[in-house]
Amino acid sequence: MIKNYFKNTWEGLYTILIGMKITWKHLFVPSVTLQYPEERAKLPERARNRLFLNYNDCIGCMQCAAACPVNCIEIETVKGIPTDMPDPTSKGQKKALWVTKFDIDEGKCCFCQLCVAPCPTEAIYMTDIYEYSEFDRDNLVYNFASLTKEEVQQKQDNFDKFQAEKEAQKLEAAKAKAEADAKKAAEEKAKLEVKPSNDEKKED
Amino acid sequence: MQNYLIEIFGSEIVAYILATVPVLAFIVLFVLFAVWLERKVSAHMQDRLGPMRVGWHGVLQTLADFLKLLQKEDIIATANDKALFNIAPYVVFVTTLATFTMLPFTSIFIGSNADVGIFFVLAFSGAVVAGILMAGWASNNKYSLYGSLRSAAQIVSYEIPTALVVLTMIMLYGTMSLGEITIAQTSHFWNWGIFGGPELGLAKILLVPFMFVAFIILFISTLAESNRTPFDLPESESELVAGFNTEYSGIKFSMFFLSEFANMFLIGSILVIFFFGGYNSPFGYLGNLLGIEWLIPIEQLLWFLGKGMFFVFVDMWLRWTLPRVRVDQLMTICWKYLIPYAFFNLLIVGLILLI
Numbered sequence A: 001m002i003k004n005y006f007k008n009t010w011e012g013l014y015t016i017l018i019g020m021k022i023t024w025k026h027l028f029v030p031s032v033t034l035q036y037p038e039e040r041a042k043l044p045e046r047a048r049n050r051l052f053l054n055y056n057d058c059i060g061c062m063q064c065a066a067a068c069p070v071n072c073i074e075i076e077t078v079k080g081i082p083t084d085m086p087d088p089t090s091k092g093q094k095k096a097l098w099v100t101k102f103d104i105d106e107g108k109c110c111f112c113q114l115c116v117a118p119c120p121t122e123a124i125y126m127t128d129i130y131e132y133s134e135f136d137r138d139n140l141v142y143n144f145a146s147l148t149k150e151e152v153q154q155k156q157d158n159f160d161k162f163q164a165e166k167e168a169q170k171l172e173a174a175k176a177k178a179e180a181d182a183k184k185a186a187e188e189k190a191k192l193e194v195k196p197s198n199d200e201k202k203e204d
Numbered sequence B: 001m002q003n004y005l006i007e008i009f010g011s012e013i014v015a016y017i018l019a020t021v022p023v024l025a026f027i028v029l030f031v032l033f034a035v036w037l038e039r040k041v042s043a044h045m046q047d048r049l050g051p052m053r054v055g056w057h058g059v060l061q062t063l064a065d066f067l068k069l070l071q072k073e074d075i076i077a078t079a080n081d082k083a084l085f086n087i088a089p090y091v092v093f094v095t096t097l098a099t100f101t102m103l104p105f106t107s108i109f110i111g112s113n114a115d116v117g118i119f120f121v122l123a124f125s126g127a128v129v130a131g132i133l134m135a136g137w138a139s140n141n142k143y144s145l146y147g148s149l150r151s152a153a154q155i156v157s158y159e160i161p162t163a164l165v166v167l168t169m170i171m172l173y174g175t176m177s178l179g180e181i182t183i184a185q186t187s188h189f190w191n192w193g194i195f196g197g198p199e200l201g202l203a204k205i206l207l208v209p210f211m212f213v214a215f216i217i218l219f220i221s222t223l224a225e226s227n228r229t230p231f232d233l234p235e236s237e238s239e240l241v242a243g244f245n246t247e248y249s250g251i252k253f254s255m256f257f258l259s260e261f262a263n264m265f266l267i268g269s270i271l272v273i274f275f276f277g278g279y280n281s282p283f284g285y286l287g288n289l290l291g292i293e294w295l296i297p298i299e300q301l302l303w304f305l306g307k308g309m310f311f312v313f314v315d316m317w318l319r320w321t322l323p324r325v326r327v328d329q330l331m332t333i334c335w336k337y338l339i340p341y342a343f344f345n346l347l348i349v350g351l352i353l354l355i
């Protein structure tokens, strides 16, 4: 009982000294924190931060938008017409579509990088920029498409015109074909009409 | 000091007011420095850097914070007891400041070399509890009330071991005046209290271990009285928001803050005066060596502040080492451990002094 009492006292003081020794040692350990705006932590090589799109390389295949689990990529495309095709990508892949809208809502993005893998042209990738906070949430929606409104309208009109022409051609072709068909059918019919008489003759 | 000022100004009141100015200035400067030190020590003990922006390694950070505090609105809630609420910070601060009058900073600068020195210090540091209770009660906030009641329980309990150890030391020195206690420890560091004081021969050797015990007890109990971690139950941020000063803002809050840090220096200097020779230098004075009279008090002041600061540093060191004790542990430490030890220490030192 009395022995325990002294043991408690001793342990109380002794353990405090052990603790003090530890804190004393830490007093001289160099700081692990950084003076942030001046010093920055070195990011790992494949760190995932703000998403970036190299617009000139995007062929508008929408694979990334399909892969995104939170639907933060919005793409709209217009087909190019033979006389007004977009330039090929930096690696020479042909583009068939004008990408009229490519918005990434960086506020929604969860940095899963699922959109990067399926891209056939490696146009979309993660950068090492992580300071992009905004006062207004809407400013986090990044518009990567560099076509102006008028350009978009023009492409759309071009395409519509092209389509209309094509439609007209098709209609004409269809008409021609229908005429031809009708002709053919008439001929067939005529043949058919002729045929039975032949048959009859044969039977006879 | 006062006599000198009375002679110059011919009026006692002016002289007394002027005599408090250096002490007040010292407290404010000390607190500015100590808060910075506390932040730095805590930061480095946690492998951080602490304030780094304002001035060299953030030395002016506390000044900036203090200026910010002064500009804050002085909020008084409608449910507060206005009179008590307004008086409380001043009671706390003034009682703390009053204890500083008894401290012998150097052989020539001592606020009052009264014969009841240490008794006065104990009485006034006990009176702080009145201010804290006022603050807690007048805030009309349950957390503040808990904080102040805990503070009262704590300070009243820990007065007992403090008083017992102080009694031991008074027996050893045969005086209650802090100035005379310091003078008794002059000339060599083996005359310091921790090495048995001015006694000679066998008694001195016998006294050393008991003086050491007395020192530990006094250190723990005064630490508890100044409401510092690990005994910061009255403020315990994690349970009581900020304890008794939850409702205070601006200048009144800084008064509490000021007195907490002033209290830290006070307990450090009480330990220094009792056990480490007060303002005495352990190696003799440069002033004596060079024959420059006026250098001696300056050296003494530096020694006193240096030793006091060392204990302030140990307080901070402990603060960032130990977690806060529980209320029942707090009472166990006091009533089951410190008081019996202090009591037996008193008896044994008494016996040694008799033979």
Ligand code: SF4
Pocket: A051, A067, A068, A069, A070, A071, A072, A073, A104, A108, A109, A110, A111, A112, A113, A114, A115, A116
């Ligand atoms: S990183 Fe993930 S969440 Fe962000 S855009 Fe790509 S697929 Fe969507």
Ligand code: SF4
Pocket: A053, A057, A058, A059, A060, A061, A062, A063, A064, A065, A075, A118, A119, A120, A121, A122, A123, A124
């Ligand atoms: S997967 Fe690549 S090419 Fe396809 S739409 Fe997305 S960014 Fe453009």
